[in-house]
Amino acid sequence: ETGVTQSPTHLIKTRGQQVTLRCSSQSGHNTVSWYQQALGQGPQFIFQYYREEENGRGNFPPRFSGLQFPNYSSELNVNALELDDSALYLCASSLGLPEETQYFGPGTRLLVL
């Protein structure tokens, strides 16, 4: 158990809908990163939040957006869902220093029909 929680665990949506995924970081961690993992692939970096500000973004379109709250929990929002958005979405929290370990949550499995 890493202390990082994600909700919901599973979600089914239809193409064109919008979805919000949530992540609670480990106590004391001020940095949250989001990753998308398609079946059979390694996780791909979506974006990172540090003290409520976006701190880097991967190669994902603007319909992927996020927020970090004062308690350092975070949301990932995806608009206009596409079939290829079906994946495991992982969040990771850390202390905001590159030499520190990132701790992952259990993930949210999203299926887009």
Add this chain to the structure above:
Amino acid sequence: KQEVTQIPAALSVPEGENLVLNCSFTDSAIYNLQWFRQDPGKGLTSLLLIQSSQREQTSGRLNASLDKSSGRSTLYIAASQPGDSATYLCAPPRDSGGSNYKLTFGKGTLLTVNP
């Protein structure tokens, strides 16, 4: 752009065997390198983190080495057990000179340890 390759893609061994998983990366300007395991459909569990200035890190039956100049890391698992069956992923975050240190992953090595 950092690219990570893990070899082999899959490995099946009998219980008790020692084994080595390999990770190579294209950009040696890294902060550190982290090894994770992932059980099917689950999140990632951190196993070991090697700082860029280190060459080795050990935790129990696991030993990870890092050769930054050649862009290689290995994960050695001693006396493998069926509970070690999982996908193993390595991730070397690139030192971009800024505060963003995204993890770049390969596809991982799927390990099966047979009783």
